[in-house]
Amino acid sequence: MSLDKATVRRIAHLARIEVPDADLDPMVKELTGIMNWIEQLKEVNTDAVAPMTGGTDMTLAWRKDTVSDGAQPEKVLSNAPDKHDHFFSVPKVVE
Amino acid sequence: MAYIIKGETGDWEVVIGLEVHAQVISASKLFSGASTTFGSDPNSNVAFVDAAMPGMLPVINAVAVEQAVRTGLGLKAKINHRSVFARKNYFYADLPQGYQISQFDQPIVGEGILVLDMPDGSSRAVGIERLHLEQDAGKSIHDIHPTKSFIDLNRAGVTLMEIVSKPDMRSPDEAGAYLKKLRSIMRYLGTCDGNMEEGSMRCDANVSVRPVGSTELRTRCEIKNVNSMRFVMQAIEFEAKRHVDVYENGGKIDQETRQYDSAKGETRTMRSKEFAHDYRYFPDPDLLPLVFDDAYVASIKATLPELPDDKKERFISQYCLTPYDAGVLVGEKENADFYEKVAAQSGDWKLANSWVSNNLFAVLNARNLSIAESPISADDLSKLITLIKNDTISNRLAKDVFEIMLETGKAPDVIVEERGMKQITDTGALDKAIDDILAANADKVAQVSAGKEALIGWFVGQVMKATQGKANPALCQELLKKKLAQ
Numbered sequence: 189m190s191l192d193k194a195t196v197r198r199i200a201h202l203a204r205i206e207v208p209d210a211d212l213d214p215m216v217k218e219l220t221g222i223m224n225w226i227e228q229l230k231e232v233n234t235d236a237v238a239p240m241t242g243g244t245d246m247t248l249a250w251r252k253d254t255v256s257d258g259a260q261p262e263k264v265l266s267n268a269p270d271k272h273d274h275f276f277s278v279p280k281v282v283e
Numbered sequence: 284m285a286y287i288i289k290g291e292t293g294d295w296e297v298v299i300g301l302e303v304h305a306q307v308i309s310a311s312k313l314f315s316g317a318s319t320t321f322g323s324d325p326n327s328n329v330a331f332v333d334a335a336m337p338g339m340l341p342v343i344n345a346v347a348v349e350q351a352v353r354t355g356l357g358l359k360a361k362i363n364h365r366s367v368f369a370r371k372n373y374f375y376a377d378l379p380q381g382y383q384i385s386q387f388d389q390p391i392v393g394e395g396i397l398v399l400d401m402p403d404g405s406s407r408a409v410g411i412e413r414l415h416l417e418q419d420a421g422k423s424i425h426d427i428h429p430t431k432s433f434i435d436l437n438r439a440g441v442t443l444m445e446i447v448s449k450p451d452m453r454s455p456d457e458a459g460a461y462l463k464k465l466r467s468i469m470r471y472l473g474t475c476d477g478n479m480e481e482g483s484m485r486c487d488a489n490v491s492v493r494p495v496g497s498t499e500l501r502t503r504c505e506i507k508n509v510n511s512m513r514f515v516m517q518a519i520e521f522e523a524k525r526h527v528d529v530y531e532n533g534g535k536i537d538q539e540t541r542q543y544d545s546a547k548g549e550t551r552t553m554r555s556k557e558f559a560h561d562y563r564y565f566p567d568p569d570l571l572p573l574v575f576d577d578a579y580v581a582s583i584k585a586t587l588p589e590l591p592d593d594k595k596e597r598f599i600s601q602y603c604l605t606p607y608d609a610g611v612l613v614g615e616k617e618n619a620d621f622y623e624k625v626a627a628q629s630g631d632w633k634l635a636n637s638w639v640s641n642n643l644f645a646v647l648n649a650r651n652l653s654i655a656e657s658p659i660s661a662d663d664l665s666k667l668i669t670l671i672k673n674d675t676i677s678n679r680l681a682k683d684v685f686e687i688m689l690e691t692g693k694a695p696d697v698i699v700e701e702r703g704m705k706q707i708t709d710t711g712a713l714d715k716a717i718d719d720i721l722a723a724n725a726d727k728v729a730q731v732s733a734g735k736e737a738l739i740g741w742f743v744g745q746v747m748k749a750t751q752g753k754a755n756p757a758l759c760q761e762l763l764k765k766k767l768a769q
Contacts, residue, residue: 201562204374207690241367243564247574251344253309254317257330264329264436275424275433278376280427282432 190220287495288456290527294495298503298603299458299488299521300450301515302414303465305475306419306483307350313418314341314384315440321481325435333440335379341570346444349572350474351391351416352583354444358411358591359469360395366415368570371562377421377434378755385445387564390415392574397448397468398592399460401765404607409461410449419443442719444475450489455516456493462512463614467591471616479511486515491528491536494652501526502536509543518543522550594619602632611640617654618644621661628665631672638664642685659688666695667695679705704753710762713746713754717762720745730768 196216199281205214236252270277288295308379312319315330316633332339355362371386395411397604421439423432452458466477466484477484491503506522509515521543526536541550589597591613597611598619618639626635637737643664663693667684670676674682676699699705721728722740739760746759 202372202563240675241399241568244571246571247419248343248571249340250345250348251316253311254316255311257311258317258328261324261326264326264331264334270431272428272431272433274327274650275378275435276326277428277431277433280425280430280432281376281423282426 191216193225285495286456287490288523288527290531291533295523295527296495297455297519298450298455298491298493298500299454299519300503301448301452301458301461302487303446303462303487304419304485304487305354305446305465305469305477307347307444307561308474308476309344309346309350309442311344312440312654313344313347313416313442315560319441321401323437325433326437327435329439331380333380334434341384341567341645343570343573344442347416348391348575350472351414351444351470352575352580353471353587354446354474355392355395356580356584356587357472357474358392358395358397358414358446360411360414362394363389363391363393364575364577365389366391367572368416368567368573369564370567370584371417371564373562375420376432377423377436377439379421379436379439381416383420384419384562384567385538385753386415389572390491395462399457399464400595400606400610401456401460402607404610405668407457407605409451409457412447412449413458414444414446416442417445421474425461432692447555450491450503455519456473458488459512459516462515463589471588471590482510486520488515488522490519490522491524492523492530494615504536504538504540504550505540505541506543506648507553507599511545514543514545514587515543515563518550521548525550582681588616592615602626602636604632604636605615609637610642611644612636615654615741623656627667628662629672631668634671635665638668638685646689657693659685663688663694672693674704674755675699675745676753677754677756679747699755711759712752713759713762716746716749717742717766720749721766724751728767742767 192282193216196212196219197207200215265271265274265276268276286297288297289412293398298689306319307313309315309319309351312330312333315332317330317333318328321330330339332341352362366386367389368384370382371385372382376383383547392414397409397411398408399409401407419438419441421434421436423434427433453460455513462484466475469475469484470477475484479485486509488506488509490501490506491501493499495500497570504522504526506518507516522541529536538552540554543550594613595606595609598604598612599606604612612622618760619699622639626632629635643657643659646652648652654657667681667688670684671678671681684695684698684704687702688695689695691698693701724742724745727738727741731742742763743756743759746763747755
């Protein structure tokens with residue numbers, strides 16, 4: 189499998205990573221290498237195995253519906269680069 | 284009746300599918316123990332998971348699962364005993380994770396059915412495609428500061444059910460009926476309060492058109508986040524006409540997300556096109572598959588209330604109501620309960636329906652009150668009907684008593700007693716009133732004798748006037764006929 193330049197540019201944009209044009213070619217090569225490495229998994233016969241997203245047989249643990257968290261706006265906002273009263277503050281985004 | 288758009292090249296029909304986001308009623312959020320209370324101080328209902336602090340892990344709320352299954356059962360839908368959470372990736376200031384935890388190809392609820400009650404009394408089934416669980420986003424506030432947006436994460440992580448219909452609706456009215464019915468079912472179930480103004484129920488509409496008789500599905504546009512049933516209907520109407528105009532002028536429709544401007548009554552393209560449909564879903568590695576068994580589903584099923592469709596059927600057979608009348612009464616469970624109480628206590632389902640549905644609902648609508656805030660209790664309305672039935676007051680006087688009940692909040696029997704409004708059923712008392720009127724109108728008496736029988740009505744009116752409406756009309760007519768025949 190090989191990726192093209194346009195695809196890599198698009199993926200970078202969707203992930204909001206700025207990639208200068210000069211870096212695109214090396215990145216295409218690098219990502220294609222990773223993809224090909226992963227593709228080796230296709231060599232394993234999985235006909236009798238149901239699709240899975242993890243390696244364990246476990247299922248989700250549930251918690252009770254009780255209010256046990258929150259009421260800590262100072263802590264929640266303590267890393268905010270910009271804030272106003274108890275709001276996070278960001279450059280204006282309007283539809 | 285079919286909804287047709289008359290174009291220059293022919294007739295068109297509209298194809299509508301709705302996606303509803305319904306906020307689940309629960310104390311805490313989907314994956315954190317922070318409160319879901321509406322209107323709290325900014326960022327006071329936020330756990331570190333909701334703020335996407337590194338290293339925090341989501342843990343699912345048992346009630347969120349139960350409410351989704353409950354809603355699925357209410358929609359007679361397939362419940363999936365195994366479902367998977369996925370990440371839907373996009374960037375927005377009020378989405379601190381950079382992705383929304385949602386469900387993609389393995390939702391908790393599959394196909395179901397919702398029956399629309401149309402205004403003409405007819406019914407029509409609409410397919411449900413799926414229902415899945417997902418997180419709500421935070422809230423951006425744009426109007427406090429000139430160059431900044433303020434972010435409040437209180438809503439971030441609150442449980443949403445996204446309920447997707449099949450593209451089965453063919454008119455704005457059907458879309459309205461769908462929303463009304465879905466809201467009603469969720470309120471019966473106690474899974475969502477259905478408050479569109481507060482945003483606990485939000486709707487996206489997928490709209491396309493096609494020539495009448497065609498079965499193709501043409502390119503659709505999605506109208507996002509419309510916040511009232513009326514606006515959803517208006518937006519669909521506008522959008523369908525726009526599609527017809529574009530096609531008839533030789534253009535083509537782009538699949539896009541649009542916004543409804545209720546002030547201008549039009550839809551327009553949303554600027555943030557780059558979001559569009561490239562969410563790169565993948566299974567959330569923080570969350571194992573959600574699994575439960577038959578016994579769990581059965582235990583929820585055992586607690587379902589009588590739902591609107593069943594209640595409507597019962598009202599039709601038990602109280603002989605028309606489908607339309609029954610539909611009006613069962614829309615809100617509290618209204619249906621109120622009606623049943625009045626019908627049982629007064630022993631007259633028919634009068635109960637007319638006094639509840641016509642007289643009382645008209646007052647409640649005009650004053651924008653819910654049945655819980657009704658100025659007249661079910662007990663008092665039942666008493667009023669009993670007074671009519673046992674001939675204590677006439678229908679005409681009952682309307683006056685009803686008005687006085689609204690004003691004073693007093694019980695009808697007290698009002699009738701205090702104001703001397705009891706019907707005169709005593710022939711002796713009526714005899715005198717009638718004799719006086721006959722004596723004063725000898726000319727008209729003569730006309731009746733000459734065959735002008737219609738004048739009897741006029742005499743009844745005079746007697747009613749003389750007795751301030753308290754005469755029993757039937758008795759009055761009988762006595763008059765007897766006397767005039769002499």
